[in-house]
Amino acid sequence: MRVALLGSGRGSNAKAILRAKQNGQLGRADIVGIFCDNPHAPMLKLGPRFGVPAFFLDPGPFKTKFSPEQESVWANTLLSHQVDLVVLAGFMRVVKTPLLNAFKNKIINIHPSLLPLFPGLDGIGQTWRADVNEGGCTVHWVTDEVDGGQHLGQIRVSRENSDTLETFTEKIHAAEHVLLPKIIAELSVL
Numbered sequence: 001m002r003v004a005l006l007g008s009g010r011g012s013n014a015k016a017i018l019r020a021k022q023n024g025q026l027g028r029a030d031i032v033g034i035f036c037d038n039p040h041a042p043m044l045k046l047g048p049r050f051g052v053p054a055f056f057l058d059p060g061p062f063k064t065k066f067s068p069e070q071e072s073v074w075a076n077t078l079l080s081h082q083v084d085l086v087v088l089a090g091f092m093r094v095v096k097t098p099l100l101n102a103f104k105n106k107i108i109n110i111h112p113s114l115l116p117l118f119p120g121l122d123g124i125g126q127t128w129r130a131d132v133n134e135g136g137c138t139v140h141w142v143t144d145e146v147d148g149g150q151h152l153g154q155i156r157v158s159r160e161n162s163d164t165l166e167t168f169t170e171k172i173h174a175a176e177h178v179l180l181p182k183i184i185a186e187l188s189v190l
């Protein structure tokens with residue numbers, strides 16, 4: 001299964017996936033490229049470190065969506081890499097028709113909340129401010145509804161009295177780094 005990792009920033013989820021691959025824990029999945037919408041994304045540095053091609057691709061002039069022309073460029077680039085699964089690993093842009101049509105039922109996303117609770121931006125901050133006693137992360141199929149596709153897996157994280165936003169955030173990120181590689185490995189052997 002040829003996998004593309006799409007991201008916008010830090011890349012800790014991408015790193016967890018690449019580490020899992022190194023450790024033989026990614027099933028039959030191969031990471032064929034890292035694709036970033038931000039030329040300064042630290043995630044791009046993972047390419048040389050893990051021996052995977054890493055690219056900046058222009059998303060167009062908007063902040064949270066592609067221009068339709070550039071989304072088609074992204075779709076064609078991923079098609080030319082013969083990608084079987086597109087993984088949104090910290091990708092902060094809404095995906096629309098050009099990518100959804102090119103990769104029908106082949107795009108997954110990780111979101112840092114227990115969806116359907118707290119979709120959209122800053123899932124951890126939303127969870128924290130709601131003062132609920134647990135948070136977590138969700139991996140789901142990507143559809144035209146933001147954070148609305150069918151769930152592939154969740155990990156729940158409890159919020160203790162001693163937690164600060166910082167420690168709660170760290171726990172959710174740690175859970176993400178377990179969940180996303182696990183789901184990719186599972187999908188690769190279906």
Ligand code: GAR
Nearest residue numbers: 009010011012013089090110111112
């Ligand atoms: C992760 O927490 C991921 O769940 C979130 O961005 C962070 C990226 O971190 N994604 C979203 O909120 C998507 N709506 P990373 O770059 O270190 O993987």
